[in-house]
Amino acid sequence: MEYIHRHINPKMALISRSFEDWYKKFSKEEKIWIITAFIVAIILATTTVTWHIFDSKHQVPSYSKEIDPYVFKEMAINFSREYNNKFIPPNVDIYIAAQQYYWSVQKIILKKNTDYRFYVASLDVIHGFTIVGNGVVYNLMVMPGMTYGFTINFNKEGKYYVICSEYCGYGHGEMRMIIEVIT
Amino acid sequence: MDLVKFKADNKTKQVIFANFLMALVSIVIGGIAAIFIAIGRSGISELFSLLNINHEYYYRWLTLHGMNMLIFWILWFEVALLYFTSTVILNQSIHGYKIALTSLTTMLYGQILVEYSILSGESDVLFTAYPPLAADNLFYAGYILFLLGTGVAVILFFVNIYKAKVNETYKGSLPLVTWGAAIAGIIAITAIFQGIIILTNTLAWKIGLISINPMTYRWFFWGLGHNAQYVNVVATIAVLYALIVLGTGFKTINFINERYAKLAFALVTLFVIPGIGHHILVDPGFSTILKQASGSVGSHFLSVPTMLHAFALLGALEATLRSSGHTSLLGWIRKIPWKNPAMATIVLVLISFGIGGITAQPLTTLQPNLNYHNTFWVPGHFHFMVAGGTTLAFMTLIYYMLPILISKRIYSIKLVTIQIYLFFLGILILGLSMIMLGYEGVPRRTLINSSLLPSWSISPLILVGGTLAITAGIMFVLNVLLTILLGKQGENIFEGFITNYDIKETSNVSKKGSLVVCFIVIVILLLIFFISFVRLTYMPSLY
Numbered sequence: 120m121e122y123i124h125r126h127i128n129p130k131m132a133l134i135s136r137s138f139e140d141w142y143k144k145f146s147k148e149e150k151i152w153i154i155t156a157f158i159v160a161i162i163l164a165t166t167t168v169t170w171h172i173f174d175s176k177h178q179v180p181s182y183s184k185e186i187d188p189y190v191f192k193e194m195a196i197n198f199s200r201e202y203n204n205k206f207i208p209p210n211v212d213i214y215i216a217a218q219q220y221y222w223s224v225q226k227i228i229l230k231k232n233t234d235y236r237f238y239v240a241s242l243d244v245i246h247g248f249t250i251v252g253n254g255v256v257y258n259l260m261v262m263p264g265m266t267y268g269f270t271i272n273f274n275k276e277g278k279y280y281v282i283c284s285e286y287c288g289y290g291h292g293e294m295r296m297i298i299e300v301i302t
Numbered sequence: 303m304d305l306v307k308f309k310a311d312n313k314t315k316q317v318i319f320a321n322f323l324m325a326l327v328s329i330v331i332g333g334i335a336a337i338f339i340a341i342g343r344s345g346i347s348e349l350f351s352l353l354n355i356n357h358e359y360y361y362r363w364l365t366l367h368g369m370n371m372l373i374f375w376i377l378w379f380e381v382a383l384l385y386f387t388s389t390v391i392l393n394q395s396i397h398g399y400k401i402a403l404t405s406l407t408t409m410l411y412g413q414i415l416v417e418y419s420i421l422s423g424e425s426d427v428l429f430t431a432y433p434p435l436a437a438d439n440l441f442y443a444g445y446i447l448f449l450l451g452t453g454v455a456v457i458l459f460f461v462n463i464y465k466a467k468v469n470e471t472y473k474g475s476l477p478l479v480t481w482g483a484a485i486a487g488i489i490a491i492t493a494i495f496q497g498i499i500i501l502t503n504t505l506a507w508k509i510g511l512i513s514i515n516p517m518t519y520r521w522f523f524w525g526l527g528h529n530a531q532y533v534n535v536v537a538t539i540a541v542l543y544a545l546i547v548l549g550t551g552f553k554t555i556n557f558i559n560e561r562y563a564k565l566a567f568a569l570v571t572l573f574v575i576p577g578i579g580h581h582i583l584v585d586p587g588f589s590t591i592l593k594q595a596s597g598s599v600g601s602h603f604l605s606v607p608t609m610l611h612a613f614a615l616l617g618a619l620e621a622t623l624r625s626s627g628h629t630s631l632l633g634w635i636r637k638i639p640w641k642n643p644a645m646a647t648i649v650l651v652l653i654s655f656g657i658g659g660i661t662a663q664p665l666t667t668l669q670p671n672l673n674y675h676n677t678f679w680v681p682g683h684f685h686f687m688v689a690g691g692t693t694l695a696f697m698t699l700i701y702y703m704l705p706i707l708i709s710k711r712i713y714s715i716k717l718v719t720i721q722i723y724l725f726f727l728g729i730l731i732l733g734l735s736m737i738m739l740g741y742e743g744v745p746r747r748t749l750i751n752s753s754l755l756p757s758w759s760i761s762p763l764i765l766v767g768g769t770l771a772i773t774a775g776i777m778f779v780l781n782v783l784l785t786i787l788l789g790k791q792g793e794n795i796f797e798g799f800i801t802n803y804d805i806k807e808t809s810n811v812s813k814k815g816s817l818v819v820c821f822i823v824i825v826i827l828l829l830i831f832f833i834s835f836v837r838l839t840y841m842p843s844l845y
Contacts, residue, residue, distance in 0.1 A: 136477075137474035142561050145559065146559070149559060149613070152610065155609075156605075156610055159606075159609070163602040167599070167602075167668050170668075171594075177839060178668075247745070249745055256743035260585045260675075265586045270843070270845055284675075284745035284746070286427075
């Protein structure tokens with residue numbers, strides 16, 4: 120490091136400095152910035168925590184329950200048999216099973232501005248339940264052996280796609296379901 | 303001839319050089335995979351069918367890209383960096399040369415197993431390898447071996463620091479770079495520990511000995527993934543502190559408040575573990591309280607240390623320029639030596655980290671994350687962190703480290719400058735297009751027909767950005783190889799790499815301009831953060 124030595128004070132040659140040399144007081148600007156950084160973090164954290172009070176209708180679903188995949192499969196098949204490609208009455212719970220590489224229903228028709236209760240689970244590997252369309256993007260994980268229950272209320276009519284957003288195998292990109300929302 | 307002398311012997315240099323070469327091999331493999339992924343995601347199906355890539359191949363390339371870039375390239379280089387900062391910088395030869403070789407061999411065997419198992423088509427599980435999706439046994443075994451080898455290297459790093467302290471090879475306190483590397487080392491231990499535990503369990507599950515809970519896996523895997531990412535962040539920042547003094551011929555050293563920087567480094571270790579939960583924000587099976595506390599609140603405080611470092615680095619740059627005569631509030635920005643590789647890198651990495659940090663906010667916040675989880679927004683964000691940030695900083699450090707290691711001049715300095723800007727431009731286009739696509743809802747890990755929704759039409763920009771970044775990557779590898787093979791030995795091996803300043807004032811130099819810049823970034827960050835909440839209220843209700 121002789122070359123470097125020529126340019127600088129030798130005692131700083133290896134960038135190691137004595138305690139007195141580096142232990143400096145914080146300047147005014149540094150103090151301002153430390154306080155700002157913490158305030159920003161507190162603003163971010165407070166916003167997300169208080170959002171539970173301000174808007175309880177846009178939250179990560181809190182219902183999840185362990186379930187035997189075979190039991191859930193039965194529920195999803197029953198639902199699909201009755202309601203696939205059909206209009207779902209508002210008080211009917213929707214059961215969707217994810218499996219390599221399809222959803223247990225191909226299409227459902229929902230009513231606008233109506234609460235619908237969904238239960239989603241996987242029968243094999245991890246999947247992702249992603250709703251896209253009309254400016255809407257919602258992403259939830261779908262786990263094997265665990266039902267995820269959530270309520271959705273679509274505020275715009277139109278066609279929405281449900282795709283799989285967590286890699287589940289080669290046919291992953293082909294998993295598709297349509298949610299049609301009508302008035 | 304031998305202008306750059308250290309006390310470190312040839313064995314030390316060999317070890318560092320060998321780790322560094324493996325990093326180079328990994329980035330080449332990862333880069334080749336990146337070409338196919340960029341083509342795949344560009345949505346140009348003609349190109350896709352022309353190259354005869356199907357879904358199977360796409361996910362194979364993606365697995366290869368993830369493993370090589372996020373695990374192999376970064377960890378090989380970080381191990382080289384740890385050895386460098388604990389031996390060369392501390393003015394000593396390596397202690398435990400044989401252990402270093404053992405670690406190297408273990409990592410090498412691990413990598414070969416993983417690469418083989420991916421290329422054989424038995425392990426198309428992506429780099430996260432979430433069970434019950436199963437990879438080949440060799441994949442897990444290789445992964446574990448690689449992490450074990452890395453763990454040994456990290457421990458050896460601490461042993462070397464201890465030896466240096468005992469033998470008094472350096473005066474005063476530990477240099478800031480080594481201090482930062484030590485913080486990275488501590489976090490690395492926690493990451494490797496969790497990684498080895500969960501991967502060993504997964505291997506046992508694969509063989510049929512135990513059952514595995516996918517949710518437990520996700521939590522522990524991100525104990526590896528999340529902590530390892532903070533190893534990268536800390537290592538990158540340590541590298542930036544090294545670059546800022548190297549690039550100015552050590553003139554900047556007076557303007558770095560080390561106490562401030564060390565405080566910021568220490569804060570990372572404090573906040574890193576509570577932040578793990580931001581990877582499971584939309585998973586079933588975890589309570590909302592845990593998600594809120596660990597994922598959301600914990601992660602927000604993790605942005606504090608990075609913010610402190612950003613100001614420290616930008617402030618040091620500003621103070622250097624100010625004290626050599628550019629005293630207006632923001633006038634010094636125009637005087638940044640844009641052709642100096644180190645200085646340019648610092649500014650570009652700070653911009654990358656800035657964009658990465660801003661786009662991280664909606665992701666790590668419980669409610670808005672519903673709109674962004676597993677969309678293209680996520681790789682958009684982490685390409686700014688890992689590619690535009692960490693990789694760029696590491697590449698530039700190599701331009702400074704290599705001449706010291708092999709006493710040769712970098713083959714072409716012109717190529718260095720072009721490469722740095724081209725790489726940044728590529729990542730900028732790539733990252734921004736990913737972020738825009740993610741906003742529209744394009745999933746990150748799904749090879750999907752882009753005609754599904756008309757707004758997904760900007761996908762070809764991914765190929766544009768990717769091509770630029772890959773071209774820059776080729777320039778980097780070429781330049782390094784030419785340096786090793788044809789580089790000239792001689793005087794002034796750092797010529798063109800150091801900008802000299804005539805420092806007039808060393809104390810009480812104002813850093814007001816940096817404060818203004820940092821405040822502007824904060825305003826944008828808060829805007830994006832609150833807009834993501836406003837956007838959520840327009841979505842259908844979901845709870």
